[in-house]
Amino acid sequence: MLDSFATRDTLTVNGSQYQIASLTKLGQRFDLKTLPFSLKILLENLLRHEDGVNVTAKEIEAVANWNAKAEPDTEIAFMPARVVLQDFTGVPCVVDLAAMRDAVVKLGGDAKQINPLAPAELVIDHSVQVDVYGSESALEKNVEIEFQRNQERYAFLRWGQKAFDNFKVVPPRTGIVHQVNLEHLARVVFTAQKDGARWAYPDTVFGTDSHTTMINGIGVLGWGVGGIEAEAAMLGQPSSMLIPQVVGFKLKGKLSEGVTATDLVLTVTQMLRKLGVVGKFVEFFGSGLKHLALADRATIGNMAPEYGATCGIFPIDQEALNYLHLSGRSEEQIRLVEAYAKAQGLWHDENAAEPRFTTTLELDLADVKPSLAGPKRPQDRVLLEGVQKSFQDAVGPLTANRRPRSEDASAFIAEGGSAAIGNPANDITDTGVRVEKDGASFKLGDGAVVIAAITSCTNTSNPSVMLGAGLVAKKAAAKGLKAQPWVKTSIGPGSKVVTDYLEKTGLLKELEKVGFFIVGYGCTTCIGNSGPLPPEISKGIAEGDLAVASVLSGNRNFEGRVHPEVKMNYLASPPLVVAYALAGTLDVDLSKDPLGTGSDGKPVYLKDIWPTNQEISDVVGSALNPEMFEKSYADVFKGDTRWNHIASPDGDVYKWDDSTYIKNPPYFEGMSKEPGTIEDVHGARVLGLFGDSITTDHISPAGSIKKDSPAGRFLIAKGVDPKDFNSYGSRRGNDDVMVRGTFANIRIKNLMLDGVEGGYTLYVPSGEQMAIYDAAMKYKADKTPLVVLAGKEYGTGSSRDWAAKGTLLLGVKAVIAESFERIHRSNLVGMGVLPLQFEDGQNAQSLGLTGKETFDITGLDGGESKTAKVTATGADGKKKEFTVKVLLLTPKEREFFRHGGILQYVLRQLAGKNAT
Structure with a gap:
C-alpha cells in the first residue's frame, strides 16, 4: 500500500506494538484540529487503504481540506472493517456466496477461494413473531413456532457457519442484532494482521439493516447498506461515497425529572427531520454529553434513519470506556x-x-418533555398532554364515512374489572362493538390500544427505560391495575442481559403481573412481527370498521407496518407503553386523567405510578454488572439445543435441493471465463412507466404474500399451504419467489395503465393488462429486452438489494430516469442493469412517451461514452430520438458492468481468470 503522506507510525499498548496510519503525523501538513470526529475516521480509512487506484492522494487531500459549506462532489472509496447482518437480509448474502462457490468450481477454481475477507457476523433476530402472549409459556411456544417456520433457512445458515471462514452466526433466541452489536460485537478499535505487521485502526461497520447506526453511540462509524454493498464489502470491494456534509448537534444541560431517553430521541428526530439531513452525517457534541449514559447515546444513534441522516455519531470518551x-x-x-x-x-x-x-443545532436537555410520536411517522412528535387531541385529529378522517358520532360515554369500559376511564366530554367515538373475550365483556371503540409492545433495539438496549417500565408496572400492580383485556402485550428483550437484570431486580415478575411477558428475543412488533390479534378483537375491529391503535417502544410506525388491522401507531418509551396498556385507549390525557380505577376504588393517575429519576438510577446501579454480559455472551455463537439439533449438510459446496426458501440464483448461469462487452440495446419494450419518487420499497418484495399473486401461485404449485407462506422477507433466499414480487407493491402506479394501482403493466403486443412478472416472462420467452422509464428520485428507500436483483431477473436491461438515489444507482450497476438519465428538463412526459414504443439504446461505446442515443419507435413507425447520460461514473463501475456485475467481477478475479 502507498503512504504518500508518510503517516505510518507505531503505537505501543499493553506491551504490544501496533502499526497505525497516524492522523497526528498528517496533522503536521493539514489543519485537522477542527475536522469533525466522523471525518477523521474516514480520513484514517483512506490513509490505510491508499493504493493509487481506489484511493489516491487526491482523495486524502480532499478530506483533509474539507470545506464544511461546500456541496458534496468528491467521491471516495470507504472500506469498513467488518459487516454485520440480520437474517432477512443476511440469508440472500450467504446464498450469493454459496452460488459463487458453485460457479468458481465450474470456472476451474477452488470453492474455498470464496470466503468473506472482512469479518461478517449474522444475528438471527427478524424471524420470531408474537403468536403467543400474556403467559409464562409465550417465549417457549413462540420459539417453537419460529423454528418450525424457518427450519430450511436455519439449516442453510448452519451450513454457512461451518463452511465459510470469517463468518459467524448468532443463533435465534439471543437478541436483536444492533443490541448484540453494541454489547458484544463492537471492538471500537480493531486489530488485524496485515503484510506481516499488526495494525490498529477504528472499528467501522456496514450493516444490512438501517438501524446499524445504533453503534454510533459508542464512537463506531457505521450505517445500514443494502445486501449488494454488504456482499461487496465482505469480498474486499470498497464502497463509493461522496465526502458528506456534517451537521453538528450541540447538547447542553441534563434531562429533567420524569423525562426519558425516548423523549429525548423523539425530540432530536423531530428537530433534525425539520432541518433536513438526508445524506449527511450528524455528530453530537457539547457539555451535555457528560450527562448522557452510553445507552442514551445509542438510543439517539439508532434513530438516524428516522431523522434521515447517514449516521448520528458520538465521540469516544470516558463514558464509552x-x-x-x-x-x-x-x-x-x-x-x-x-x-x-x-x-x-x-x-x-x-x-x-x-x-x-456544515450547520449546527443546539438543544438544552432540560427543555425535553415527555413525548410520543405518531400516528404514522416517527418524526411526528406529540407531547404527552397532546396525544388525545392527536388521536382525535387522526381518527376523524379515518372514520369520516362511518356512522355519526355517539353521545354515549366512553367505549372502553370492561365489565367486572379495572376500567379505563375515558373522557365523555371529549368522546368522539361510537358506542363501539361489544366483545366477549376470556370471560370479560367490553366495548371496543376507536382509539382502543390493541397492541402494547416493549420492543426494538432502540429502547430495549437502554436499562433506564426498561427498568423504568418495570417500576411503573410494580407500582401499578400494587394499586390493582393490569393491562386491559383487549390489549395484546409483549416484551421482546434485545438481549439476554435485559432478562437477567429484570429478573435480578424482581421487576420481570412485576411486569408479568400487569400482563407483560417475554415473547421472544428479536425485533417482533417493530418490524411488523406482531402476530395475529385475538380473533374476537379482529372480529370487533372489522364489524365496527374501527380505527384502533398500537403503542410500541419501536423506531418505526409507518402505515401498515405494525399490523394491517391497526390504523394508528404511536412510538413511546417502555414506561409509557405500560401506561397505555393499563389505560387501554388513546382517548385519554394521561397528563391529567386517571389511568384506571385501583383495587381500593380510587382513580389512579400516571403521576402515582411514575418512578423518580433517583429511583431509576438506584435500580440501574444495583442491577447491572460485567458478569451479566460475560455470562450471556460466553457462548454466543453456540446456540441452544434446538439450534444444534438442526440437521445441515457438510462440505464446501452447498447441496441445493427443492426448497422454497433457499435456491441457487441464476446470476452465474452460462458465465464464461472472460468478461463480455457493453453492448447497445435493440428492440426493447417498456416494462413500467413510473412517475417521481418510486422507492426501493415500491420495487422490492415486502410483507405478506397474497394467494392470487404470482408468488402465491408459485408457492401453491410447489405444494405450500397459504398458511405457511410466511413473508417475502423470510423468502429472500429464493429468487423464484422474490422476482415474482418485484414491482408488485399494492401502491405502485404504472402510468401505462389509467389509474390502476399495484404491480400491473400493459403487455404491448396483445394490449392485455397483466401482472408485471407475467408480462416480463412473456417478453423473456420472445427474447425481448426490457427497459423501465421513471421520474425523479428513482430508488430512494430501503430494501435495496432485491430492488436491483429483481429488476435484473425480470429482464430489464436499462432504467431511464430523471434522477436516481445514489445507492440504488450503484446497486443497478452492481447487478448489471444500465442506469441512464434524461437530460435536464426532459422526461417521459415532455418527450411524449407512452411506454408502448420499442426502444433502441445506441452509442454506448463499450460503456466509455458519457451519453447514448435513445430511439423510441411508435406503432405507427414514427421515431422520437433523445440523448441520455450514461451513469457508469468510474472506471471501476465500467469494469463491473463489463463483467455483468460486481459478483461476477469478484468471481473471475478469485478464479484467477481474466480480469481486465
Whole structure:
C-alpha cells in the first residue's frame, strides 16, 4: 500500500506494538484540529487503504481540506472493517456466496477461494413473531413456532457457519442484532494482521439493516447498506461515497425529572427531520454529553434513519470506556481503545476547540418533555398532554364515512374489572362493538390500544427505560391495575442481559403481573412481527370498521407496518407503553386523567405510578454488572439445543435441493471465463412507466404474500399451504419467489395503465393488462429486452438489494430516469442493469412517451461514452430520438458492468481468470 503522506507510525499498548496510519503525523501538513470526529475516521480509512487506484492522494487531500459549506462532489472509496447482518437480509448474502462457490468450481477454481475477507457476523433476530402472549409459556411456544417456520433457512445458515471462514452466526433466541452489536460485537478499535505487521485502526461497520447506526453511540462509524454493498464489502470491494456534509448537534444541560431517553430521541428526530439531513452525517457534541449514559447515546444513534441522516455519531470518551468495562470487554481492549483514541485525536476533549460543521443545532436537555410520536411517522412528535387531541385529529378522517358520532360515554369500559376511564366530554367515538373475550365483556371503540409492545433495539438496549417500565408496572400492580383485556402485550428483550437484570431486580415478575411477558428475543412488533390479534378483537375491529391503535417502544410506525388491522401507531418509551396498556385507549390525557380505577376504588393517575429519576438510577446501579454480559455472551455463537439439533449438510459446496426458501440464483448461469462487452440495446419494450419518487420499497418484495399473486401461485404449485407462506422477507433466499414480487407493491402506479394501482403493466403486443412478472416472462420467452422509464428520485428507500436483483431477473436491461438515489444507482450497476438519465428538463412526459414504443439504446461505446442515443419507435413507425447520460461514473463501475456485475467481477478475479 502507498503512504504518500508518510503517516505510518507505531503505537505501543499493553506491551504490544501496533502499526497505525497516524492522523497526528498528517496533522503536521493539514489543519485537522477542527475536522469533525466522523471525518477523521474516514480520513484514517483512506490513509490505510491508499493504493493509487481506489484511493489516491487526491482523495486524502480532499478530506483533509474539507470545506464544511461546500456541496458534496468528491467521491471516495470507504472500506469498513467488518459487516454485520440480520437474517432477512443476511440469508440472500450467504446464498450469493454459496452460488459463487458453485460457479468458481465450474470456472476451474477452488470453492474455498470464496470466503468473506472482512469479518461478517449474522444475528438471527427478524424471524420470531408474537403468536403467543400474556403467559409464562409465550417465549417457549413462540420459539417453537419460529423454528418450525424457518427450519430450511436455519439449516442453510448452519451450513454457512461451518463452511465459510470469517463468518459467524448468532443463533435465534439471543437478541436483536444492533443490541448484540453494541454489547458484544463492537471492538471500537480493531486489530488485524496485515503484510506481516499488526495494525490498529477504528472499528467501522456496514450493516444490512438501517438501524446499524445504533453503534454510533459508542464512537463506531457505521450505517445500514443494502445486501449488494454488504456482499461487496465482505469480498474486499470498497464502497463509493461522496465526502458528506456534517451537521453538528450541540447538547447542553441534563434531562429533567420524569423525562426519558425516548423523549429525548423523539425530540432530536423531530428537530433534525425539520432541518433536513438526508445524506449527511450528524455528530453530537457539547457539555451535555457528560450527562448522557452510553445507552442514551445509542438510543439517539439508532434513530438516524428516522431523522434521515447517514449516521448520528458520538465521540469516544470516558463514558464509552465505562460502557466497555460494564459490558465485559477485556481490560486489554479497553486500554487499547483509550490509547488509540488519544493518539489519533479521536478522544473527546470538551475544552478543545469545537469542530467546524456544515450547520449546527443546539438543544438544552432540560427543555425535553415527555413525548410520543405518531400516528404514522416517527418524526411526528406529540407531547404527552397532546396525544388525545392527536388521536382525535387522526381518527376523524379515518372514520369520516362511518356512522355519526355517539353521545354515549366512553367505549372502553370492561365489565367486572379495572376500567379505563375515558373522557365523555371529549368522546368522539361510537358506542363501539361489544366483545366477549376470556370471560370479560367490553366495548371496543376507536382509539382502543390493541397492541402494547416493549420492543426494538432502540429502547430495549437502554436499562433506564426498561427498568423504568418495570417500576411503573410494580407500582401499578400494587394499586390493582393490569393491562386491559383487549390489549395484546409483549416484551421482546434485545438481549439476554435485559432478562437477567429484570429478573435480578424482581421487576420481570412485576411486569408479568400487569400482563407483560417475554415473547421472544428479536425485533417482533417493530418490524411488523406482531402476530395475529385475538380473533374476537379482529372480529370487533372489522364489524365496527374501527380505527384502533398500537403503542410500541419501536423506531418505526409507518402505515401498515405494525399490523394491517391497526390504523394508528404511536412510538413511546417502555414506561409509557405500560401506561397505555393499563389505560387501554388513546382517548385519554394521561397528563391529567386517571389511568384506571385501583383495587381500593380510587382513580389512579400516571403521576402515582411514575418512578423518580433517583429511583431509576438506584435500580440501574444495583442491577447491572460485567458478569451479566460475560455470562450471556460466553457462548454466543453456540446456540441452544434446538439450534444444534438442526440437521445441515457438510462440505464446501452447498447441496441445493427443492426448497422454497433457499435456491441457487441464476446470476452465474452460462458465465464464461472472460468478461463480455457493453453492448447497445435493440428492440426493447417498456416494462413500467413510473412517475417521481418510486422507492426501493415500491420495487422490492415486502410483507405478506397474497394467494392470487404470482408468488402465491408459485408457492401453491410447489405444494405450500397459504398458511405457511410466511413473508417475502423470510423468502429472500429464493429468487423464484422474490422476482415474482418485484414491482408488485399494492401502491405502485404504472402510468401505462389509467389509474390502476399495484404491480400491473400493459403487455404491448396483445394490449392485455397483466401482472408485471407475467408480462416480463412473456417478453423473456420472445427474447425481448426490457427497459423501465421513471421520474425523479428513482430508488430512494430501503430494501435495496432485491430492488436491483429483481429488476435484473425480470429482464430489464436499462432504467431511464430523471434522477436516481445514489445507492440504488450503484446497486443497478452492481447487478448489471444500465442506469441512464434524461437530460435536464426532459422526461417521459415532455418527450411524449407512452411506454408502448420499442426502444433502441445506441452509442454506448463499450460503456466509455458519457451519453447514448435513445430511439423510441411508435406503432405507427414514427421515431422520437433523445440523448441520455450514461451513469457508469468510474472506471471501476465500467469494469463491473463489463463483467455483468460486481459478483461476477469478484468471481473471475478469485478464479484467477481474466480480469481486465
